[in-house]
Amino acid sequence: MKNSTVESSNASGLDRLDPLLQHRSRLGACVLLSTVELLSFSRLKALLEETDGNLGAQLRKLEEAGYVLVKKEFVDRKPISLYSLTGAGRAALKRHLQGMEALIKSAKV
Protein backbone atom coordinates (compact mmCIF):
# COMPACT_ATOMS: atom_id res chain seq x y z
CA MET A 1 0.00 0.00 0.00
CA LYS A 2 2.83 2.34 0.95
CA ASN A 3 4.75 1.47 -2.24
CA SER A 4 1.77 2.23 -4.42
CA THR A 5 1.41 5.64 -2.74
CA VAL A 6 5.11 6.40 -3.42
CA GLU A 7 4.74 5.27 -7.04
CA SER A 8 1.66 7.37 -7.55
CA SER A 9 3.46 10.34 -5.98
CA ASN A 10 6.40 9.80 -8.40
CA ALA A 11 4.07 9.46 -11.37
CA SER A 12 2.19 12.61 -10.45
CA GLY A 13 5.48 14.54 -10.09
CA LEU A 14 4.82 15.61 -6.51
CA ASP A 15 8.29 14.43 -5.43
CA ARG A 16 9.89 16.75 -7.97
CA LEU A 17 8.12 19.85 -6.73
CA ASP A 18 10.50 22.17 -4.89
CA PRO A 19 8.89 23.53 -1.70
CA LEU A 20 10.72 26.81 -2.18
CA LEU A 21 9.23 27.27 -5.65
CA GLN A 22 5.70 26.42 -4.60
CA HIS A 23 5.19 30.07 -3.73
CA ARG A 24 4.01 31.84 -6.87
CA SER A 25 6.11 34.99 -6.41
CA ARG A 26 9.28 32.92 -6.03
CA LEU A 27 8.32 30.75 -9.01
CA GLY A 28 7.51 33.83 -11.10
CA ALA A 29 10.79 35.51 -10.18
CA CYS A 30 12.79 32.40 -11.10
CA VAL A 31 10.96 31.95 -14.42
CA LEU A 32 11.54 35.61 -15.35
CA LEU A 33 15.20 35.43 -14.32
CA SER A 34 15.66 32.30 -16.44
CA THR A 35 14.83 34.32 -19.57
CA VAL A 36 17.21 37.23 -18.98
CA GLU A 37 20.70 37.77 -17.61
CA LEU A 38 19.86 40.34 -14.91
CA LEU A 39 16.65 41.96 -13.66
CA SER A 40 16.40 44.83 -11.23
CA PHE A 41 14.23 44.68 -8.12
CA SER A 42 11.87 47.35 -9.47
CA ARG A 43 11.51 45.55 -12.79
CA LEU A 44 10.66 42.28 -11.02
CA LYS A 45 8.21 44.14 -8.82
CA ALA A 46 6.46 45.66 -11.84
CA LEU A 47 6.31 42.39 -13.77
CA LEU A 48 5.10 40.30 -10.84
CA GLU A 49 2.83 43.07 -9.51
CA GLU A 50 4.06 42.53 -5.97
CA THR A 51 4.65 44.90 -3.09
CA ASP A 52 8.18 45.91 -2.05
CA GLY A 53 7.94 44.05 1.26
CA ASN A 54 6.58 40.77 -0.11
CA LEU A 55 8.92 40.59 -3.08
CA GLY A 56 11.92 41.52 -0.92
CA ALA A 57 11.13 38.72 1.53
CA GLN A 58 10.61 36.13 -1.23
CA LEU A 59 13.80 37.09 -3.05
CA ARG A 60 15.75 36.89 0.22
CA LYS A 61 14.56 33.28 0.64
CA LEU A 62 15.71 32.45 -2.89
CA GLU A 63 19.03 34.15 -2.20
CA GLU A 64 19.54 32.20 1.04
CA ALA A 65 18.84 28.95 -0.81
CA GLY A 66 21.46 29.88 -3.40
CA TYR A 67 18.91 30.06 -6.22
CA VAL A 68 19.50 33.74 -7.04
CA LEU A 69 22.44 36.11 -6.80
CA VAL A 70 22.08 39.79 -6.03
CA LYS A 71 24.49 42.59 -6.84
CA LYS A 72 24.20 46.30 -6.23
CA GLU A 73 24.90 48.92 -8.89
CA PHE A 74 24.35 52.62 -9.45
CA VAL A 75 22.24 53.81 -12.40
CA ASP A 76 21.81 57.58 -12.74
CA ARG A 77 23.34 57.87 -9.24
CA LYS A 78 20.58 55.71 -7.79
CA PRO A 79 21.40 52.36 -6.14
CA ILE A 80 19.66 49.38 -7.71
CA SER A 81 19.65 45.67 -6.85
CA LEU A 82 20.17 43.35 -9.77
CA TYR A 83 19.14 39.70 -9.57
CA SER A 84 20.32 36.72 -11.61
CA LEU A 85 19.50 33.02 -11.49
CA THR A 86 22.32 30.72 -10.37
CA GLY A 87 23.08 27.26 -11.80
CA ALA A 88 21.46 25.66 -8.76
CA GLY A 89 18.40 27.88 -9.22
CA ARG A 90 18.13 26.96 -12.89
CA ALA A 91 18.39 23.22 -12.10
CA ALA A 92 15.80 23.51 -9.31
CA LEU A 93 13.43 25.44 -11.59
CA LYS A 94 13.79 22.86 -14.36
CA ARG A 95 13.02 20.03 -11.94
CA HIS A 96 10.08 21.91 -10.44
CA LEU A 97 8.57 22.67 -13.85
CA GLN A 98 8.94 19.01 -14.85
CA GLY A 99 7.16 18.10 -11.64
CA MET A 100 4.34 20.55 -12.40
CA GLU A 101 4.02 19.16 -15.91
CA ALA A 102 3.83 15.58 -14.60
CA LEU A 103 1.28 16.62 -12.01
CA ILE A 104 -0.97 18.22 -14.62
CA LYS A 105 -0.60 15.23 -16.94
CA SER A 106 -1.51 12.83 -14.15
CA ALA A 107 -4.60 14.91 -13.37
CA LYS A 108 -5.71 14.79 -17.00
CA VAL A 109 -5.37 10.94 -17.01
Add this chain to the structure above:
Amino acid sequence: MSQIHQVSEDLQYVRQAIGRRERSQQIPTPVAWTVAVYVLIGYTLLDFNTRWASLFLCVGGVVMGLCGWLSGQKAAKRAGEYDRVEARKHALHWGSIFLAVIGVIALAVSRGLEGNIVGQFIVLAIGIIYFLGGVHFDRNFLWLGPVLMVGAVAISYVPRYGWTSLGVLIALGLVVPTWFRGNARQVD
Protein backbone atom coordinates in the same frame (compact mmCIF):
# COMPACT_ATOMS: atom_id res chain seq x y z
CA MET B 1 -7.14 18.10 -6.67
CA SER B 2 -6.51 21.30 -4.74
CA GLN B 3 -2.80 20.93 -5.53
CA ILE B 4 -3.63 20.80 -9.25
CA HIS B 5 -5.77 23.89 -8.83
CA GLN B 6 -2.90 25.65 -7.04
CA VAL B 7 -0.45 24.67 -9.80
CA SER B 8 -2.83 25.97 -12.48
CA GLU B 9 -3.22 29.27 -10.66
CA ASP B 10 0.55 29.61 -10.22
CA LEU B 11 1.11 28.92 -13.91
CA GLN B 12 -1.52 31.50 -14.84
CA TYR B 13 0.24 34.07 -12.62
CA VAL B 14 3.63 33.29 -14.22
CA ARG B 15 2.11 33.46 -17.71
CA GLN B 16 0.71 36.92 -16.93
CA ALA B 17 4.12 38.12 -15.70
CA ILE B 18 5.79 36.83 -18.88
CA GLY B 19 3.06 38.48 -20.96
CA ARG B 20 3.69 41.82 -19.23
CA ARG B 21 7.41 41.50 -20.00
CA GLU B 22 6.79 40.66 -23.65
CA ARG B 23 4.38 43.56 -24.10
CA SER B 24 6.88 45.99 -22.59
CA GLN B 25 9.69 44.88 -24.91
CA GLN B 26 9.47 47.62 -27.48
CA ILE B 27 11.89 49.93 -29.20
CA PRO B 28 12.86 52.68 -26.67
CA THR B 29 11.05 55.98 -27.28
CA PRO B 30 14.25 58.10 -27.75
CA VAL B 31 15.50 55.62 -30.37
CA ALA B 32 12.16 55.64 -32.24
CA TRP B 33 12.03 59.46 -32.25
CA THR B 34 15.65 59.77 -33.43
CA VAL B 35 14.98 57.40 -36.33
CA ALA B 36 11.75 59.30 -37.13
CA VAL B 37 13.57 62.66 -37.37
CA TYR B 38 16.36 61.08 -39.42
CA VAL B 39 13.89 59.48 -41.86
CA LEU B 40 11.79 62.65 -42.14
CA ILE B 41 14.77 64.89 -42.96
CA GLY B 42 16.53 62.32 -45.16
CA TYR B 43 13.50 61.36 -47.25
CA THR B 44 12.36 64.97 -47.65
CA LEU B 45 15.83 65.88 -48.90
CA LEU B 46 15.55 63.12 -51.50
CA ASP B 47 12.75 65.10 -53.18
CA PHE B 48 14.62 68.42 -53.11
CA ASN B 49 18.37 67.81 -53.13
CA THR B 50 19.51 64.28 -53.91
CA ARG B 51 23.22 64.98 -53.32
CA TRP B 52 22.65 66.37 -49.81
CA ALA B 53 20.16 63.59 -49.12
CA SER B 54 22.71 60.87 -49.91
CA LEU B 55 25.31 62.55 -47.70
CA PHE B 56 22.82 63.05 -44.88
CA LEU B 57 21.46 59.50 -45.07
CA CYS B 58 24.97 57.95 -45.11
CA VAL B 59 26.65 60.04 -42.39
CA GLY B 60 23.44 60.45 -40.37
CA GLY B 61 22.81 56.72 -40.62
CA VAL B 62 26.11 55.88 -38.93
CA VAL B 63 25.65 58.59 -36.27
CA MET B 64 22.06 57.51 -35.68
CA GLY B 65 23.10 53.84 -35.45
CA LEU B 66 25.64 54.67 -32.74
CA CYS B 67 23.23 56.98 -30.89
CA GLY B 68 20.50 54.34 -31.11
CA TRP B 69 22.82 51.70 -29.69
CA LEU B 70 23.88 53.93 -26.79
CA SER B 71 20.37 55.12 -25.94
CA GLY B 72 19.09 51.55 -26.26
CA GLN B 73 21.62 50.45 -23.65
CA LYS B 74 20.67 53.35 -21.40
CA ALA B 75 16.96 52.59 -21.78
CA ALA B 76 17.57 48.91 -20.92
CA LYS B 77 19.47 49.93 -17.78
CA ARG B 78 16.70 52.33 -16.79
CA ALA B 79 14.09 49.61 -17.39
CA GLY B 80 16.08 47.27 -15.14
CA GLU B 81 16.91 44.58 -17.69
CA TYR B 82 20.43 43.56 -18.63
CA ASP B 83 20.96 40.89 -21.23
CA ARG B 84 24.09 40.71 -23.34
CA VAL B 85 22.62 37.98 -25.56
CA GLU B 86 19.54 40.10 -26.30
CA ALA B 87 21.71 43.20 -26.90
CA ARG B 88 23.85 41.23 -29.36
CA LYS B 89 20.70 40.04 -31.15
CA HIS B 90 19.47 43.64 -31.52
CA ALA B 91 22.89 44.86 -32.69
CA LEU B 92 23.13 42.11 -35.32
CA HIS B 93 19.58 42.62 -36.52
CA TRP B 94 19.56 46.41 -36.83
CA GLY B 95 23.23 46.43 -37.92
CA SER B 96 22.21 44.34 -40.92
CA ILE B 97 20.66 47.56 -42.35
CA PHE B 98 24.22 48.81 -42.96
CA LEU B 99 25.15 45.54 -44.67
CA ALA B 100 22.02 45.75 -46.84
CA VAL B 101 22.81 49.37 -47.82
CA ILE B 102 26.44 48.51 -48.67
CA GLY B 103 25.23 45.48 -50.66
CA VAL B 104 22.74 47.51 -52.70
CA ILE B 105 25.30 50.28 -53.35
CA ALA B 106 27.87 47.68 -54.51
CA LEU B 107 25.24 46.19 -56.82
CA ALA B 108 24.29 49.63 -58.11
CA VAL B 109 27.91 50.54 -58.86
CA SER B 110 28.58 47.24 -60.65
CA ARG B 111 25.35 47.44 -62.68
CA GLY B 112 25.29 51.22 -63.16
CA LEU B 113 21.85 51.70 -61.59
CA GLU B 114 20.23 55.13 -61.38
CA GLY B 115 20.16 56.90 -57.99
CA ASN B 116 16.39 56.77 -57.52
CA ILE B 117 16.28 53.03 -58.19
CA VAL B 118 19.12 52.49 -55.71
CA GLY B 119 17.06 54.38 -53.10
CA GLN B 120 14.05 52.19 -53.84
CA PHE B 121 16.11 49.01 -53.44
CA ILE B 122 17.56 50.28 -50.15
CA VAL B 123 14.07 51.09 -48.82
CA LEU B 124 12.87 47.64 -49.93
CA ALA B 125 15.76 45.96 -48.07
CA ILE B 126 15.15 48.10 -44.95
CA GLY B 127 11.45 47.19 -45.17
CA ILE B 128 12.32 43.48 -44.98
CA ILE B 129 14.63 44.13 -42.00
CA TYR B 130 11.92 46.20 -40.27
CA PHE B 131 9.38 43.43 -40.84
CA LEU B 132 11.72 40.84 -39.33
CA GLY B 133 12.30 43.30 -36.46
CA GLY B 134 8.53 43.15 -35.93
CA VAL B 135 8.61 39.36 -35.87
CA HIS B 136 11.44 39.20 -33.33
CA PHE B 137 11.38 42.41 -31.24
CA ASP B 138 8.66 45.02 -31.57
CA ARG B 139 5.25 44.38 -33.14
CA ASN B 140 4.99 47.96 -34.46
CA PHE B 141 7.52 47.04 -37.11
CA LEU B 142 5.24 44.28 -38.39
CA TRP B 143 3.24 46.85 -40.34
CA LEU B 144 6.00 49.47 -40.76
CA GLY B 145 8.07 46.94 -42.72
CA PRO B 146 5.37 46.28 -45.34
CA VAL B 147 4.68 50.07 -45.53
CA LEU B 148 8.33 50.55 -46.52
CA MET B 149 8.24 47.66 -48.99
CA VAL B 150 5.05 48.91 -50.67
CA GLY B 151 6.35 52.49 -50.52
CA ALA B 152 9.58 51.47 -52.26
CA VAL B 153 7.57 50.22 -55.25
CA ALA B 154 4.89 52.94 -55.10
CA ILE B 155 7.51 55.73 -55.40
CA SER B 156 7.78 54.87 -59.13
CA TYR B 157 4.13 55.87 -59.62
CA VAL B 158 4.05 59.02 -57.49
CA PRO B 159 4.90 62.05 -59.66
CA ARG B 160 5.81 64.54 -56.88
CA TYR B 161 6.96 64.38 -53.24
CA GLY B 162 6.78 60.59 -53.12
CA TRP B 163 9.83 60.31 -50.84
CA THR B 164 8.56 63.05 -48.54
CA SER B 165 5.18 61.31 -48.24
CA LEU B 166 6.89 58.00 -47.44
CA GLY B 167 9.14 59.73 -44.89
CA VAL B 168 6.14 61.31 -43.16
CA LEU B 169 4.36 57.95 -43.08
CA ILE B 170 7.36 56.14 -41.55
CA ALA B 171 8.01 58.93 -39.05
CA LEU B 172 4.36 58.79 -37.95
CA GLY B 173 4.60 55.00 -37.72
CA LEU B 174 7.56 55.37 -35.36
CA VAL B 175 6.28 58.27 -33.26
CA VAL B 176 2.55 57.50 -32.84
CA PRO B 177 2.89 54.09 -31.05
CA THR B 178 5.53 55.49 -28.65
CA TRP B 179 3.32 58.54 -28.01
CA PHE B 180 0.38 56.31 -27.03
CA ARG B 181 2.73 54.12 -24.98
CA GLY B 182 3.87 57.19 -23.05
CA ASN B 183 0.28 58.32 -22.43
CA ALA B 184 -0.77 54.82 -21.33
CA ARG B 185 2.11 54.82 -18.80
CA GLN B 186 0.92 58.18 -17.45
CA VAL B 187 -2.59 56.76 -17.01
CA ASP B 188 -1.10 53.74 -15.11
